[in-house]
Amino acid sequence: MTGGEKKPPLVIVAGPTAAGKTSISIGLAKAINGSVVSADSVQVYRHMDIGSAKITPQEMEGIPHYLIDVLDPSEPFDVTAFQEMAKEAFREIYSQGRVPILVGGTGFYIQAVLRDVAFEEEGEDHSYREFLEKQMEAGREEVLFGKLVKIDPASAKIIHPHNHKRVVRALEFYHNNGYPISLHNAQQHQKKPPYTYTFFVLSQDRHQLYGRIEKRVDLMLQEGLVDEVKGLIAMGYGPQLSSMQSLGYHEICGYLAGNYSLEEAAYLIKRNTRHFAKRQLTWFRRQDDVVWLDKGSFRDESELLNKMLEILREKKIYED
Numbered sequence: 001m002t003g004g005e006k007k008p009p010l011v012i013v014a015g016p017t018a019a020g021k022t023s024i025s026i027g028l029a030k031a032i033n034g035s036v037v038s039a040d041s042v043q044v045y046r047h048m049d050i051g052s053a054k055i056t057p058q059e060m061e062g063i064p065h066y067l068i069d070v071l072d073p074s075e076p077f078d079v080t081a082f083q084e085m086a087k088e089a090f091r092e093i094y095s096q097g098r099v100p101i102l103v104g105g106t107g108f109y110i111q112a113v114l115r116d117v118a119f120e121e122e123g124e125d126h127s128y129r130e131f132l133e134k135q136m137e138a139g140r141e142e143v144l145f146g147k148l149v150k151i152d153p154a155s156a157k158i159i160h161p162h163n164h165k166r167v168v169r170a171l172e173f174y175h176n177n178g179y180p181i182s183l184h185n186a187q188q189h190q191k192k193p194p195y196t197y198t199f200f201v202l203s204q205d206r207h208q209l210y211g212r213i214e215k216r217v218d219l220m221l222q223e224g225l226v227d228e229v230k231g232l233i234a235m236g237y238g239p240q241l242s243s244m245q246s247l248g249y250h251e252i253c254g255y256l257a258g259n260y261s262l263e264e265a266a267y268l269i270k271r272n273t274r275h276f277a278k279r280q281l282t283w284f285r286r287q288d289d290v291v292w293l294d295k296g297s298f299r300d301e302s303e304l305l306n307k308m309l310e311i312l313r314e315k316k317i318y319e320d
Helices: 021-032 079-095 107-114 129-135 143-153 153-158 166-179 181-189 204-225 225-234 249-256 263-287 301-314
Strands: 009-014 035-037 099-104 194-204 288-296
Touching: 009 107, 021 035, 021 099, 035 079, 035 166, 079 099, 079 107, 099 107, 107 194, 107 263, 129 143, 129 166, 129 181, 143 153, 143 166, 153 181, 166 181, 194 204, 194 301, 204 225, 204 263, 204 288, 225 249, 249 263
Parallel strands: 009 099, 009 194, 035 099, 194 288
Antiparallel strands: none
């Protein structure tokens, strides 16, 4: 891209789980002729609806959505795959004269697209990755995470021990390249984004956010999360899959295996989701180019949306 060439527009709506990203993104898309690209590592999977709080066709209100229900739970999905699929979605959206709105709470995925992060070519030898995955299946999660703490403490601070996919990825990267993936990511973060963009992060009082999380988990259980997980297992999607290690699914698998009661499973989902939201906010706070929007500072969603549109006008991403 030459210096005089105008960069294509991009709007990001990010924030912790249960922050209300879905509904505000619909209002935003209607206002700016946008299409939504999901930056969620679970909503990409078919049949995983309740536990991922997946947007329904009715809730989409006619707005085109990408990267939702495009893979089976047994198919691999990582940041490299996400980046490739998101960029393909962007090309289609731009060809329609629309604006892509990247929506989600997975900061690493968002950064990969925003900065057009270059990932190291791994070649065809996946033997070490396969070894690590077998170690995970054998229940050596704590040992592998302990190794990550030693070789890449920066990554260990932001990767949850249950996130087998990212733990394996970080260990494999170090094994193949001789330096930590956190250093690689920091170097890539210095790249200039190829977009004219605005990076919104929704936030709210922690007690209110945690209250929303508790209500959301209760609603998921009422709507049939246990039956959804039973159905997935019946289809052959066992708890060893990366997709089934996701929040909500992991804990319900433990309940179905007889490891604890349903009441304890609900407690674990709520606790682990609170911890996840805290890590998400920590990640976003480390970014130096975000527009923080405290939902408590606005009377309602309409006022919040108007503020977002005002900022987009200033950035010349949106015109009345």
